[in-house]
Amino acid sequence: MITRLINIFLIIILGLAGHTPMLYSISVRFQVDECLTIWIDPVLIYNVGDLLPEYVLGYTNGDIILLAGEAEWNDERVIQHEYNHVIQYQALGDFYYITSIFLNLEGYPYYPDLKCNDYMWQPPENWFWKWGLVEIKIPLNRRQ
Numbered sequence: 350m351i352t353r354l355i356n357i358f359l360i361i362i363l364g365l366a367g368h369t370p371m372l373y374s375i376s377v378r379f380q381v382d383e384c385l386t387i388w389i390d391p392v393l394i395y396n397v398g399d400l401l402p403e404y405v406l407g408y409t410n411g412d413i414i415l416l417a418g419e420a421e422w423n424d425e426r427v428i429q430h431e432y433n434h435v436i437q438y439q440a441l442g443d444f445y446y447i448t449s450i451f452l453n454l455e456g457y458p459y460y461p462d463l464k465c466n467d468y469m470w471q472p473p474e475n476w477f478w479k480w481g482l483v484e485i486k487i488p489l490n491r492r493q
């Protein structure tokens with residue numbers, strides 16, 4: 350819930366500040382159990398320039414990626430690093446903030462060297478938990 354609120358807050362604030370996002374990708378995922386759950390994830394990249402601290406190339410929260418400038422915008426390794434965080438958020442949701450204590454989300458000890466991308470934690474296939482910026486639950490009519 351907190352990640353979704355932060356994402357909506359960022360979209361509104363950055364929009365009001367005149368920043369235009371680039372739609373990097375969009376994914377739609379489904380799960381069927383007692384209900385049909387649909388997750389929709391538009392991954393938006395903003396070039397926010399001086400809004401980030403000087404030493405930070407990029408920052409990700411949920412489906413929102415903030416980049417420090419044109420150099421980062423054109424560096425596929427930086428975008429890959431931030432997109433790896435998007436995948437982590439889609440697997441962990443609000444638990445991202447807690448699991449960063451014991452999962453290697455940044456790819457240490459290589460971080461901030463971008464070869465850390467290969468060592469960042471990624472969810473295994475059939476990961477049990479899902480998060481999406483948009484989540485739609487449709488109850489299924491189960492006949493007795």
Ligand SMILES: [Zn+2]
Nearest residue numbers: 430434454455
């Ligand atoms: Zn990172």
